[in-house]
Amino acid sequence: MTQNAFISVRNIDKHFGAFQAVNGASIDIGHGEFFSLLGPSGCGKTTLLRMLAGFEAPSSGEILIDGQPMTDVPPNLRPVNMVFQNYAIFPHLSVRDNIAYGLRKQKLSREKRYEMVDEMLDLIKLPGYGERRSHELSGGQRQRIALARALILRPKVLLLDEPLGALDKQLREQMQLELRALQQTVGITFVFVTHDQEEALTLSDRIAVMSGGHVLQIDTPRGLYEAPNSRKVASFIGTMNFFDAQVLGAEGGHFVVETQGLGKLRVPSAGRNLAPGDKVEVAIRPEKLTLSDHKPDQSDGAVSGELENAAYLGERSHYFVRLPGVEQPVAVSAQNSEGATSQVNANTHTWLNWSESAIVLIGKE
Amino acid sequence: MSGRGFNKPSRSLRLYSLIFLFVLYVPVLFLPLFSFNDSIYVKFPLTGFTFEWYGELFEREPVWNALMNSLKVGISVSVLSTVMGIFAAKAITRYRFPGRGPAVGFIMLPLVVPLIIFGVALLVLFSRMGVSLSLYTVAMGHLIVCLPFSVATLIPRFEGFDKSVEEASSDLGENAFWTFWRVTLPMVFPGVVASLILTFTVSFDEFIMAFFLSGSEPTLPMYIWGQLRFPKEFPSILALSSIIIAVSFLLIFISQWINRGAHVTSVKGD
Numbered sequence A: 001m002t003q004n005a006f007i008s009v010r011n012i013d014k015h016f017g018a019f020q021a022v023n024g025a026s027i028d029i030g031h032g033e034f035f036s037l038l039g040p041s042g043c044g045k046t047t048l049l050r051m052l053a054g055f056e057a058p059s060s061g062e063i064l065i066d067g068q069p070m071t072d073v074p075p076n077l078r079p080v081n082m083v084f085q086n087y088a089i090f091p092h093l094s095v096r097d098n099i100a101y102g103l104r105k106q107k108l109s110r111e112k113r114y115e116m117v118d119e120m121l122d123l124i125k126l127p128g129y130g131e132r133r134s135h136e137l138s139g140g141q142r143q144r145i146a147l148a149r150a151l152i153l154r155p156k157v158l159l160l161d162e163p164l165g166a167l168d169k170q171l172r173e174q175m176q177l178e179l180r181a182l183q184q185t186v187g188i189t190f191v192f193v194t195h196d197q198e199e200a201l202t203l204s205d206r207i208a209v210m211s212g213g214h215v216l217q218i219d220t221p222r223g224l225y226e227a228p229n230s231r232k233v234a235s236f237i238g239t240m241n242f243f244d245a246q247v248l249g250a251e252g253g254h255f256v257v258e259t260q261g262l263g264k265l266r267v268p269s270a271g272r273n274l275a276p277g278d279k280v281e282v283a284i285r286p287e288k289l290t291l292s293d294h295k296p297d298q299s300d301g302a303v304s305g306e307l308e309n310a311a312y313l314g315e316r317s318h319y320f321v322r323l324p325g326v327e328q329p330v331a332v333s334a335q336n337s338e339g340a341t342s343q344v345n346a347n348t349h350t351w352l353n354w355s356e357s358a359i360v361l362i363g364k365e
Numbered sequence B: 001m002s003g004r005g006f007n008k009p010s011r012s013l014r015l016y017s018l019i020f021l022f023v024l025y026v027p028v029l030f031l032p033l034f035s036f037n038d039s040i041y042v043k044f045p046l047t048g049f050t051f052e053w054y055g056e057l058f059e060r061e062p063v064w065n066a067l068m069n070s071l072k073v074g075i076s077v078s079v080l081s082t083v084m085g086i087f088a089a090k091a092i093t094r095y096r097f098p099g100r101g102p103a104v105g106f107i108m109l110p111l112v113v114p115l116i117i118f119g120v121a122l123l124v125l126f127s128r129m130g131v132s133l134s135l136y137t138v139a140m141g142h143l144i145v146c147l148p149f150s151v152a153t154l155i156p157r158f159e160g161f162d163k164s165v166e167e168a169s170s171d172l173g174e175n176a177f178w179t180f181w182r183v184t185l186p187m188v189f190p191g192v193v194a195s196l197i198l199t200f201t202v203s204f205d206e207f208i209m210a211f212f213l214s215g216s217e218p219t220l221p222m223y224i225w226g227q228l229r230f231p232k233e234f235p236s237i238l239a240l241s242s243i244i245i246a247v248s249f250l251l252i253f254i255s256q257w258i259n260r261g262a263h264v265t266s267v268k269g270d
Helices: A044-051 A095-099 A101-106 A110-123 A139-151 A169-186 A197-203 A219-225 A231-236 B011-035 B054-061 B061-094 B100-111 B116-127 B135-159 B166-169 B177-206 B208-213 B220-227 B229-257
Strands: A005-016 A018-030 A034-038 A062-065 A082-084 A158-161 A189-194 A206-211 A214-219 A240-251 A254-259 A264-269 A279-284 A288-290 A299-313 A318-321 A330-335 A348-354 A361-362
Touching: A005 A044, A005 A110, A005 A189, A018 A034, A018 A044, A018 A082, A018 A189, A018 A206, A018 A254, A018 B116, A034 A197, A034 A299, A044 A158, A044 A189, A062 A254, A062 B229, A082 A139, A082 B166, A095 A101, A095 A139, A101 B177, A110 A139, A139 A169, A169 A197, A169 B100, A189 A197, A189 A240, A189 A318, A197 A299, A206 A219, A206 A231, A214 A219, A214 A231, A219 A299, A231 A279, A231 A361, A240 B061, A264 A299, A264 A361, A361 B061, A361 B220, B054 B229, B061 B100, B061 B177, B061 B220, B100 B135, B116 B135, B116 B208, B166 B177, B177 B229
Parallel strands: A018 A214, A034 A189, A034 A206, A082 A158, A158 A189
Antiparallel strands: A005 A018, A005 A062, A206 A214, A240 A254, A240 A279, A254 A264, A279 A361, A288 A348, A299 A318, A299 A348, A318 A330
């Protein structure tokens, strides 16, 4: 991706007075990619998006879009368009005039303009809505008008600032699918800001996880979930069990570590450089752990513990297992598929099993 | 308590407000009352009904001249102060700049500083500078009086809409001028109309500044002042004043009506 980066964010800092909103962010986004900026509120993701749009100027660093430096380019001359969090529909204009707003400079005939608007209305599945006013529209409809208004200009990049945040759950899930389909239809690079990890995982080709102004990790949804590079990323995306560990030695692309709770483990080194004695953490997802009544015959690892708590959630159940020497109970998630529901009662003895490939090594922060 | 209902208006407060409005407006209502009275003396009992005083007004050339002067000043002052008010209100609500608080204070100051002070100060200034008094000097004085009304009318309009719609316009390719023309101005338009009408009324009715700053061309209030010396003219002055009251009331009512919901309509946008 890095060789032919379409958007290149290079070492961006942004200060608001004494507050540093973005700290040394570097991101490369490929052409036609659906890229998400994910993080809790206040992590700098919206500020970064607004710098791409040109509403904020970086304190230092550089942004390039399609090879062009954007530093001195005002928002109205950038090849990007934005869908605002509150949609920012012009309340004094009809839907048609909203969508056609950016076409003024193209000096088209009225017929041509209306034709283009009608095409957009078909694309966003609101045909015949041209004469309506913004106060006659629902949240989902406004969101689509905002999309159409941006897309009609054929931008190279579409920026979306939590566009689904204001919608209810059902509509949001429907819009996620439509947004993804739309992005594949128009083939424009999307940069999408969200604090909803599930939304980011569903929609994105790649995700940058941000926290406190820093970009923590950039990877595909699978990569982030399976191989988080830090405790923050691991706990922000899904649930994760962490165990303190100490490196004992290296062994052919693996490290052997002594963990608190899971015993001695072999974990893939993943290019890390660690010496015996280094303190690290290992992590494992709840759904990669299984429970059994007795010590399994075939398993990479197993320890026994006390089942403390069980929660039935319909399609799956959550179990919490207390291991000797581990402060937090270990979370285990199991699918309630047919035949798999062995009755597990609280406060009973149980075995915790895992396979070695599911263990993730995380550097100590 | 539970039987009466908490939101029921109190009877004594209602009585108070009736008395308040009575005391405020009854003296004013004597003007139209006596303007239709068939006598040159303002005293009871009324002697008869007549349109004579109104009819007489229309034949007096100085009244028409004064009216034209007031209209010239009023229209140019309302346009100028509204334009300046738009820029001031936009700057105050959209930008953070050093001295923003004091700037607002200075714009609003003429509302509380006695106009006689501004009048004298301007008179001294103009005479020192060798500027002869005319309708232009009156207009300048009125501009000071009217600007706070413009700004106070327009600020709620600018505050009432989300600045992301202006950002959206620039994001969609429009520069600052076109964004102002296509988005900002239409959205604050009711406030602009209200400001035009309000400042016109304020200028049209203003006396103190005109008293100090007008030369040989009197505005309508100056004309009225001049005629008060002649008892015979008094009923006609009453008729003229009645017309001014009626028109002012109507204009203010219209401007309030146009600018109703300065916040309500705009907040719907999100």
